[in-house]
Amino acid sequence: MAVTLTVNGKTQQVDADPETPLLYVLRDHLELNGAKYGCGIGQCGACTVMVDGEAVLSCVTPVLLLEGRRVTTIEGLGTRERPGPIQQAFIDEQAAQCGYCIPGMMMRAQALLQANPSADEAAIRAALEPNLCRCGTHMRIIKAVMRAGEAMRQNSRGGGAI
């Protein structure tokens, strides 16, 4: 059965059971790697993506709920050649060890900063609470999100991308 999805600005038909969680459609059908499988029950945040600007756990969100909504994954934030502000901030802060949880962290942070570009450290910590990191990269993740917020504020003053 076909479902119509808009992912990273591109609308496409996907031949999947409507009850399939978004995570598997992103990874298996659309061949996007950013959203990761971590727990499948919404406890770790590795699968976090944005839907209409909000952070959503793709492992527990059936794809049928997403018709007509805008899904964004880290592939939609930039590329290796042209990283987006949050990707650049994670590179600048060297905010990864294994990196497996990082895309989920970035998507949740992106949603936070889009909604509240002046989020402070306390707001960032609170927002990231649902996302687990096992390598212990937390200090750098916090710094990277603060750096990204600063970059986005500067960009928005200059009319650039956030």
Added chain:
Amino acid sequence: MTRSDVKNPTRRGVLAAGGSLVVSFAMLSQAFSQEGEVQGTAPPAQPKPKLPGSLSGDPFLDAWIRIDAGGEISVFTGKAELGQGVKTALIQIAAEELEVDPASIRLITADTDRTPDEGYTAGSQSIQNSGTAIRHAAAQVREILLAQAAARWQVPADQLRAENGRVIRADGQALDYGSLVSAEILHVEAAPQSRLKPRDRFRIMGKPMPRVDIPAKVTGTPIYVQDMRLPGMVHARVVRPPRPGATLMDVDTATVERMPGIVTIVRNGSFLAVVAEREFQAIRAMRVLASSARWSEGARLPSPDSLIQSLKTMPSEQGVVAEKKGGGAPGSRTFQATFTRPYQIHGSIGPSCAVAHLENGTTTVWSHTQGAYPDRAAISEMLGIPPEQVRVIHVEGSGCYGHNGADDAAADAALIAQAVPGRPVRLQWMREQEHAWEPYGPAMLTEVRASLDQTGKIVEWNYDLWSNTHTTRPGPAGSLIAARSLPTPFEAPPAKLSITPSGNGDRNAVPLYAIPNMRVIWHFLPEMPLRVSALRALGAYANVFAIESAMDELALMADADPVEFRLRHLEDPRARAVIESAAEGFGWSRDPLPEGRGRGFAFARYKNLAAYLAMALELTVERESGRTRITRVTAAIDSGEVVNPDGIRNQTEGGIIQSASWTLYEAVTFEETGITSIDWASYPIMRFGAVPDKIDVRIMDRPGQPFLGTGEAAQGPTPAAIANAIRNATGKRLYDIPFRAEKVKAAIGV
């Protein structure tokens, strides 16, 4: 516990000789084995002259470095990227000695068809073993290229220099490396000595270099084994029994076979798996299959309430880890206590995954294993085929902190691939499978009895630890869950007590402090009620927790500052230096803190032969809830010559946070019918709200000193620093990890 309790100890460790420690070892270690983690490595009959690092196992230069005619440089390592940043550090080392741009190096990691066999990527030894080998090989390759150019130009080599991939003459003429290599000139055995670059000419080593893997990881570039998509690939899931030892009695496969996308169901003895075209189809089929599977009773787990205390009464073999009689005045005051640590999980955020492909009689397995070669041996034994018909290629997975489910998933995939020849199989474990089936860090119980003399110095130290082995890695097929599930099951090999220099359950069981009389015993428990293996730092986590908690109590007893008390017992200047640096950076003092706040200190030299690490931390204990939150940490680390300071910092920050999470929250839970900690709700770990405000890592610069490794140095000191700070904040000492809020609350009696 008194000395007479120890009967017929296995005397393989440390012998007493005139008051000084004389260390003797049961076996010679080969450079590529992980001491303390590998059993039964036979000593070579005639040891060759020792080559640096892993060159001793694979002496040909072109096993490590190849340069093609176009000048493309390939560097080979048998070690694997586990998230620790080893690829970046190895590239830095090679680029430094080869005199090339790091970006021009292609690094090939653990692959049984292509790289040296360096055993496991474990024990914080990648830089020591592989880094040392690559450094020497690169320096020797550079000298060969200089000699080639000298011969071609008919000038003395010392009038030439290597720079940016070329050999340059005084008059500015240059030859590219590619034009200097010919077949076989690098196929020579390494010499024991190399002309290493002096420190003052370093361009790359010792400086922070951005991790080579991070841009891909933040942009969704396929880099993990979980991201692999091969043509024709199918998706598999395994169905596990409710507990180990349960055998498959019956299962309804007909219903599942009719479900959409099903390729096949694999039933082989008690091994049960399903293969589907799409991933979510495999998950749905797995659930239906699991609901109809009937299993025999299997092995019941022990009663959880008494397990840790019962470690002391389980059958044990005793090994003397250290024994020393140096006389001196008898102790006047004694501290005695028992400490415990529960079973704990690795808990990688991404559950284990592997891809396997049977084609033309060869099974290729892509795995996030720590040991491509040992895993190949185990898988080929399980499949009953020669090792040459199995190729294991390391591909990154989620973070690896020891022997997790990686090897089992690789074996699962390899076995399933036999049922769908020609089609690559991607096998992904579910979260509850990883939590329930990965081998755990073993529970441990330790007892300290230590005495002070009249001057406030420790005169006697008795230490007993009860623990399983901390390694059940493959090698043997019986280490693999899949192999144990076959109609003729492979048996797990019996665990053996072995006292080695770097230790296992007894890792860091001997205090580094100058103590005249000492006796350290490992009560080795062969029986493993829960499946266990290597978790970051092995026994060092529990042993340093106990030793450094005891040091704090002894300092209090001596009315001494804990930092000064440690220095009082330390002669090694590098040990003293990290302690002084951490204390200074933290602003250590004995001044009282406001109520509910405390500071704690701890130190260890990892394995007593690797990195030195000292840390001070401050925390708050909320009286009403018993909740502990670490506010700031200062650590000082000496891991020998520095390759990438930011890598050391990243690993140390991470080690502190992970070990703090183990210490404050983590314990495997179980009932007699099975494991009950099967997700992040039943096995909570640290989240952002509890992460410290600040962690400072100070790096001691040790130019010209051997690499000592970094990855595990913080694991042992962290629980002790936390316990000591809670003691400082509340007046109460905690002996049993984890220090969850309810336990702290009970201890402080609110």
